[in-house]
Amino acid sequence: MNITDLTVHELQDKLAKKEITVLDITKAYLQNIEEKEDDIKAFVTILKDEALKQAEEVQGKIDEGEIKGEFAGIPIGIKDNICTKGVKTTCSSKMLENFVSPYDATVMEKINKENMIMLGKLNMDEFAMGGSTEYSYFHKTRNPWNLNKVPGGSSGGSAAAVAANLVPWALGSDTGGSIRQPSSFCGVVGLKPTYGLVSRYGLVAFASSLDQIGPITKDVKDSAILLNIIAGHDDKDSTSANQEKIDYVKALKNDVKGLKIGVPKEFFGEGINEEVKASLDKAIEMYKELGAEVEECSLDIAKYSLAAYYIIACAEASSNLGRFDGIRYTYRTKEFGNLKELYKKTRSEGFGPEVKRRIILGTYVLSSGYYDAYYKKAQKVRTLVMNEFKKAFEKYDVLLTPTSPTVAFDIGSKSNNPLEMYLADICTVSVNIAGLPGISIPCGLDKEGMPIGMQLIGKRFDESTILNAAYTFEQKFGTLGTRQNVPKRQENN
Amino acid sequence: MQVSREEILHIANLASLEIQENEVQKYLDNLQDILDFADVVNNAPVDNLDITIGANEEKNVFRKDEVKVFEDNESLLQNAVSKEQNMFKIPKVIS
Numbered sequence: 001m002n003i004t005d006l007t008v009h010e011l012q013d014k015l016a017k018k019e020i021t022v023l024d025i026t027k028a029y030l031q032n033i034e035e036k037e038d039d040i041k042a043f044v045t046i047l048k049d050e051a052l053k054q055a056e057e058v059q060g061k062i063d064e065g066e067i068k069g070e071f072a073g074i075p076i077g078i079k080d081n082i083c084t085k086g087v088k089t090t091c092s093s094k095m096l097e098n099f100v101s102p103y104d105a106t107v108m109e110k111i112n113k114e115n116m117i118m119l120g121k122l123n124m125d126e127f128a129m130g131g132s133t134e135y136s137y138f139h140k141t142r143n144p145w146n147l148n149k150v151p152g153g154s155s156g157g158s159a160a161a162v163a164a165n166l167v168p169w170a171l172g173s174d175t176g177g178s179i180r181q182p183s184s185f186c187g188v189v190g191l192k193p194t195y196g197l198v199s200r201y202g203l204v205a206f207a208s209s210l211d212q213i214g215p216i217t218k219d220v221k222d223s224a225i226l227l228n229i230i231a232g233h234d235d236k237d238s239t240s241a242n243q244e245k246i247d248y249v250k251a252l253k254n255d256v257k258g259l260k261i262g263v264p265k266e267f268f269g270e271g272i273n274e275e276v277k278a279s280l281d282k283a284i285e286m287y288k289e290l291g292a293e294v295e296e297c298s299l300d301i302a303k304y305s306l307a308a309y310y311i312i313a314c315a316e317a318s319s320n321l322g323r324f325d326g327i328r329y330t331y332r333t334k335e336f337g338n339l340k341e342l343y344k345k346t347r348s349e350g351f352g353p354e355v356k357r358r359i360i361l362g363t364y365v366l367s368s369g370y371y372d373a374y375y376k377k378a379q380k381v382r383t384l385v386m387n388e389f390k391k392a393f394e395k396y397d398v399l400l401t402p403t404s405p406t407v408a409f410d411i412g413s414k415s416n417n418p419l420e421m422y423l424a425d426i427c428t429v430s431v432n433i434a435g436l437p438g439i440s441i442p443c444g445l446d447k448e449g450m451p452i453g454m455q456l457i458g459k460r461f462d463e464s465t466i467l468n469a470a471y472t473f474e475q476k477f478g479t480l481g482t483r484q485n486v487p488k489r490q491e492n493n
Numbered sequence: 494m495q496v497s498r499e500e501i502l503h504i505a506n507l508a509s510l511e512i513q514e515n516e517v518q519k520y521l522d523n524l525q526d527i528l529d530f531a532d533v534v535n536n537a538p539v540d541n542l543d544i545t546i547g548a549n550e551e552k553n554v555f556r557k558d559e560v561k562v563f564e565d566n567e568s569l570l571q572n573a574v575s576k577e578q579n580m581f582k583i584p585k586v587i588s
Binding site: 085086098099100102103195196209210235238239241303304306307308310311318322325326327328329330331332336338339340342343344345347348351356357359360361362363364365367370373374376377378379380381382383384386387418419422434435460 | 494496500501504505507508509510511512520523524526527528530531532533534535537538539542543544545546547548549554556563565568569571572573574575581583584585586
């Protein structure tokens with residue numbers, strides 16, 4: 001048995017039966033990181049000594065009977081835009097290269113309360129802007145299924161780390177698909193919760209009306225377990241919803257008989273790769289065999305959503321990133337004449353090209369003369385998208401689409417063409433625009449052996465239904481398994 | 494909409510960003526590409542719709558205005574580029 005092959009609920013079983021210790025688990029993961037991280041490059045910060053020390057302490061407390069937590073000693077990886085007290089939170093940006101948060105994000109308080117062990121902070125596109133993790137200031141992360149391919153993004157480090165067994169599970173964040181798309185590319189399970197289900201306090205803001213933190217895991221049960229831990233109202237985030245706590249694990253019934261699934265045909269149109277389509281068709285057949293009522297439907301919003309998304313997200317980003325001015329966040333330009341010059345030079349040196357591009361676009365659509373044509377129109381499109389989803393959900397319990405039009409693409413193939421990179425988000429952004437929950441689960445491999453992902457979209461705060469639908473599929477189909485044997489990188493790449 | 498060279502420099506200035514002379518054309522092309530695509534929103538059937546500003550805007554959220562003291566000044570100040578006597582030090586604003 002290889003410890004790092006196991007899901008978290010399997011680890012919990014083995015711990016309960018005393019077949020393994022928490023120290024065994026952390027050591028096994030650190031060993032894996034040692035062996036594979038040079039190829040994958042999933043981390044920005046690895047907490048080797050800290051994790052080992054913490055695992056020893058937790059083991060001691062368990063031996064002494066001081067703690068009995070269900071998750072005590074379970075390791076986790078955290079996307080590097082979630083604030084961790086005392087550990088750098090860089091957002092994979094030069095601007096925050098040395099930033100150490102003075103407090104923990106609310107999700108981290110919850111993780112720490114469970115005595116979980118943080119193995120490190122995971123790589124991402126700078127400030128979560130991108131779909132390939134190539135826009136990290138530090139290094140590119142590679143896809144564990146093929147090291148010449150991108151892992152997706154922006155939570156590419158989180159998805160790659162889970163797929164390569166460098167962490168048993170991870171937290172990511174999703175503004176337009178940044179949990180689901182990399183999970184699809186890396187053959188793992190990624191859930192974007194309903195807007196407001198998980199506190200955003202301590203998540204470095206990209207687009208505040210769209211951002212959500214969510215789990216990236218090896219299977220659906222782990223996704224439900226981690227969501228149980230991080231969900232809940234938080235006074236520190238006024239957009240977090242105050243509602244009764246749901247046990248998402250109990251929602252996993254392995255039964256979809258009578259479940260009404262709508263398949264919006266527009267999500268299978270132009271630009272969708274044939275192999276992706278074929279794989280989704282098989283998944284649809286499987287749902288029918290399992291007793292679900294699957295029906296094609298129309299939801300003509302994908303293109304409008306994508307345009308509205310880039311307008312709204314960039315507008316919010318241009319405002320949110322205004323705080324990085326060279327005064328409070330560690331990076332400051334060396335030479336400047338006056339304060340305005342200090343701001344300008346700091347920001348020009350500290351931000352990478354994609355971040356600057358989005359700040360410029362966001363400033364443009366908010367500026368006088370263009371506000372009505374772009375920003376206000378986009379906000380109206382947002383209403384349209386919400387209405388169309390509402391109509392669809394009068395008829396269906398779940399909507400089924402591809403997570404991404406393609407499988408993972410080659411490193412370098414899109415990084416010079418921003419618009420092409422944006423088009424890859426076409427299946428995921430509408431879910432954020434409407435604030436709905438969406439999950440990506442693996443549903444097949446293409447001819448080259450790259451994972452294909454299926455997205456299930458649910459009603460607001462109805463994570464239970466999509467988790468159960470995903471779980472039931474997974475029980476029949478199986479997981480893709482993770483990449484224990486990472487192929488060696490070819491030297492010329 | 495066609496973006497001019499002057500406009501992009503003006504926008505960059507509003508955003509406190511400097512664009513190098515040799516980068517202006519690239520940023521201009523990128524912005525034009527994206528705006529041409531974003532123009533789709535102007536064909537969307539939204540004439541009679543209101544705007545939406547957030548995913549859950551049914552109600553305002555109020556709380557008591559209570560002072561909570563954050564005592565860990567040291568970890569706040571560790572991110573200051575320059576500090577003096579427990580304060581963030583900034584360059585002279587008025588010359």
